[in-house]
Amino acid sequence: MTTTVQDQDRQEQLTNAAIERSAAYYRLKADVEDFYYNEADLLDERRFRDWLELLSDDISYFMPIRRNVKFGQQAARENTKRGEGISWFDEDKWTLTKRVEQILTGVHYAEEPLSRITHIVSNVQIKGARPEIGAPHELDVTSRFLVYQNRVEYETYIFVGRRNDTLRLTGNGFKIARREILLEQNILLAKNLTTFF
Amino acid sequence: MPLRNDFDQLVDVKGGFISREIFVDADIYRQELDKVFTRAWLLVGHESLVPNPGDFYTSRMGEESVILCRDKKSEIHVFLNSCRHRGMKVCRYEQGNTSLFTCPYHSWTYTTDGKLQGVPLHRTLYDGVLDREANSLVSVAKLCNYKGSIWATWDKDAPDFITYLGDARIHLDQALDCRDGREGGSEVIGVHKWVFPANWKFAAENFLGDTYHNPSHRSVDLIGIGPSAAAGKKGRRDDELEKAQHVWISFPEGHGVHSAIQPEANEYIESFLDNPILEQYFRHCFEERKRRLGEGARLLPFVGTIFPNTSYHGRQPRGLCAWHPHSPTSTEGWRFFLVDKDAPKEAKEYLRRYYMRYSGPAGMTEQDDMENWLYATAASTGTVARRYPFNYQQSMGAYVTDHPLGGDVSTQVTEQIARGFYRRWTTYMQGGDWHELLGSPASDRQAAE
Numbered sequence: 350m351t352t353t354v355q356d357q358d359r360q361e362q363l364t365n366a367a368i369e370r371s372a373a374y375y376r377l378k379a380d381v382e383d384f385y386y387n388e389a390d391l392l393d394e395r396r397f398r399d400w401l402e403l404l405s406d407d408i409s410y411f412m413p414i415r416r417n418v419k420f421g422q423q424a425a426r427e428n429t430k431r432g433e434g435i436s437w438f439d440e441d442k443w444t445l446t447k448r449v450e451q452i453l454t455g456v457h458y459a460e461e462p463l464s465r466i467t468h469i470v471s472n473v474q475i476k477g478a479r480p481e482i483g484a485p486h487e488l489d490v491t492s493r494f495l496v497y498q499n500r501v502e503y504e505t506y507i508f509v510g511r512r513n514d515t516l517r518l519t520g521n522g523f524k525i526a527r528r529e530i531l532l533e534q535n536i537l538l539a540k541n542l543t544t545f546f
Numbered sequence: 547m548p549l550r551n552d553f554d555q556l557v558d559v560k561g562g563f564i565s566r567e568i569f570v571d572a573d574i575y576r577q578e579l580d581k582v583f584t585r586a587w588l589l590v591g592h593e594s595l596v597p598n599p600g601d602f603y604t605s606r607m608g609e610e611s612v613i614l615c616r617d618k619k620s621e622i623h624v625f626l627n628s629c630r631h632r633g634m635k636v637c638r639y640e641q642g643n644t645s646l647f648t649c650p651y652h653s654w655t656y657t658t659d660g661k662l663q664g665v666p667l668h669r670t671l672y673d674g675v676l677d678r679e680a681n682s683l684v685s686v687a688k689l690c691n692y693k694g695s696i697w698a699t700w701d702k703d704a705p706d707f708i709t710y711l712g713d714a715r716i717h718l719d720q721a722l723d724c725r726d727g728r729e730g731g732s733e734v735i736g737v738h739k740w741v742f743p744a745n746w747k748f749a750a751e752n753f754l755g756d757t758y759h760n761p762s763h764r765s766v767d768l769i770g771i772g773p774s775a776a777a778g779k780k781g782r783r784d785d786e787l788e789k790a791q792h793v794w795i796s797f798p799e800g801h802g803v804h805s806a807i808q809p810e811a812n813e814y815i816e817s818f819l820d821n822p823i824l825e826q827y828f829r830h831c832f833e834e835r836k837r838r839l840g841e842g843a844r845l846l847p848f849v850g851t852i853f854p855n856t857s858y859h860g861r862q863p864r865g866l867c868a869w870h871p872h873s874p875t876s877t878e879g880w881r882f883f884l885v886d887k888d889a890p891k892e893a894k895e896y897l898r899r900y901y902m903r904y905s906g907p908a909g910m911t912e913q914d915d916m917e918n919w920l921y922a923t924a925a926s927t928g929t930v931a932r933r934y935p936f937n938y939q940q941s942m943g944a945y946v947t948d949h950p951l952g953g954d955v956s957t958q959v960t961e962q963i964a965r966g967f968y969r970r971w972t973t974y975m976q977g978g979d980w981h982e983l984l985g986s987p988a989s990d991r992q993a994a995e
């Protein structure tokens with residue numbers, strides 16, 4: 350079997366569990382988990398404006414389209430790329446704010462009446478800490494999500510996938526500076542993506 | 547049970563009523579796949595998806611998977627994606643480059659021009675029997691590369707694509723030509739693919755020129771998401787057509803468009819105010835286009851549907867859609883997003899972001915379309931609901947037939963286009979010949995030429 354150079358790079362990135370499992374690591378991980386649970390509450394309780402407060406002003410919020418590619422080409426071609434062409438989302442704070450404003454008009458029919466949504470976040474791991482785990486300014490965090498959406502009567506969607514985040518520590522707690530959402534679907538099996546991930 | 551064939555009762559164009567059955571009935575749907583989707587010209591893709599010899603892109607025609615492929619000699623083909631031996635999909639990648647398609651099942655191989663090449667143990671098992679030529683991948687009957695967009699039909703008797711387009715051609719051109727008026731020159735920068743629970747005709751009809759559904763987009767218009775939104779303009783696009791005469795046209799082949807004609811002076815209307823470089827670029831394109839096309843530059847596109855299931859958005863945003871049927875109540879939407887290949891980087895960067903926030907299942911505008919198509923379909927499946935046809939009486943008779951743009955031209959919002967679409971749909975469902983399928987005015991003209 351041949352693996353491409355890119356594949357190896359990626360594997361290294363993803364299995365970079367180099368951070369020592371110290372007390373500091375677990376304390377920080379607990380804080381990050383708490384932050385995610387709180388974030389999920391804000392979304393599921395439809396406190397969308399409060400959710401926007403969790404995003405840094407320079408956030409990059411990205412959900413690629415996943416493609417069926419030949420073995421060995423995953424790293425190079427499986428996902429559409431941030432900053433290039435068309436993805437499901439490749440957004441900044443302005444657009445995310447617009448999406449919130451749209452829901453709040455009360456006439457965004459795809460979310461009116463509002464969907465019932467539950468975000469479940471798990472498998473949280475800190476993959477990188479800058480400058481160091483003891484006193485970090487930025488963290489790279491990976492997690493899994495399961496988002497359940499039920500809308501009007503019978504419409505039900507389950508979105509499952511991975512999130513790769515960069516969190517920034519500020520005087521105001523964590524802010525999400527970068528989020529990559531890897532939805533485990535090729536052709537989108539939902540009529541809409543009206544929720545945030 | 548005999549197949550139903552009461553199509554002219556289901557589609558009452560004169561009275562302006564169309565039965566809900568044609569949107570929900572399984573038998574009618576099965577017949578559509580055969581009578582419409584194996585005869586009409588369908589959009590398969592775009593040449594920019596297969597730029598080099600050996601490049602392929604898997605696409606769909608009707609319910610079926612096809613391979614769009616550029617062979618070693620750079621010729622473009624479209625094949626049914628199914629092995630001639632036992633039907634296995636010979637290609638399950640979306641896109642790539644190859645010299646052979648190798649069937650995963652028993653390893654027959656096909657070249658990029660569709661020919662059967664390798665048959666394991668050929669000598670021992672098939673010698674003197676198997677005719678390789680006759681077991682090539684099934685090819686479409688006709689194919690056309692029209693200004694970069696690739697179209698195909700399974701019907702060898704179908705007219706050529708240009709004839710099929712008829713007078714809808716110059717409207718489609720507005721989506722395919724460069725912003726500065728040069729012909730063609732577009733490229734696809736990405737494709738959306740998603741499944742939604744609605745009949746495919748809801749989507750096709752939406753883009754035919756159903757301008758009447760504008761109020762359903764009130765939420766985006768209130769908040770403003772267009773290319774001048776950050777500069778404070780509301781709405782979902784720049785109002786380039788504010789002084790234009792809108793026209794809604796039904797063509798005899800079943801196509802329909804909503805376009806607009808700028809006033810004689812045809813002055814530039816400010817757009818893309820969010821970014822001064824883009825504002826300048828699009829102003830330049832406008833002036834160039836006017837210089838190149840003269841009077842012709844007054845025609846601007848809005849939306850349209852080429853019968854049966856290809857739609858376009860001409861300017862803001864810009865792209866081609868294919869509405870692939872999945873079942874009576876389920877459709878797979880594909881949107882090919884277009885830009886001028888040689889547009890400045892900055893323009894491409896802005897446009898892709900605008901397209902993403904506007905279009906498709908993650909797009910703020912079109913999410914509301916999907917909501918409507920879903921619940922309109924769902925609420926039409928009931929036994930009682932099916933007894934009551936949809937009303938298509940809007941702007942009855944409010945059109946002229948002698949307009950230079952051809953077709954039935956209306957200057958007010960009209961369901962004449964939808965009536966024309968379903969009139970032609972009926973001809974297909976009745977198994978009409980190509981003379982009838984092109985509609986009499988077009989065929990009369992041809993006969994006269």
Ligand code: FES
Nearest residue numbers: 629631632649652
């Ligand atoms: S099905 Fe393709 S080789 Fe048998």
Ligand SMILES: [Fe+2]
Nearest residue numbers: 759763912915
């Ligand atoms: Fe719409």
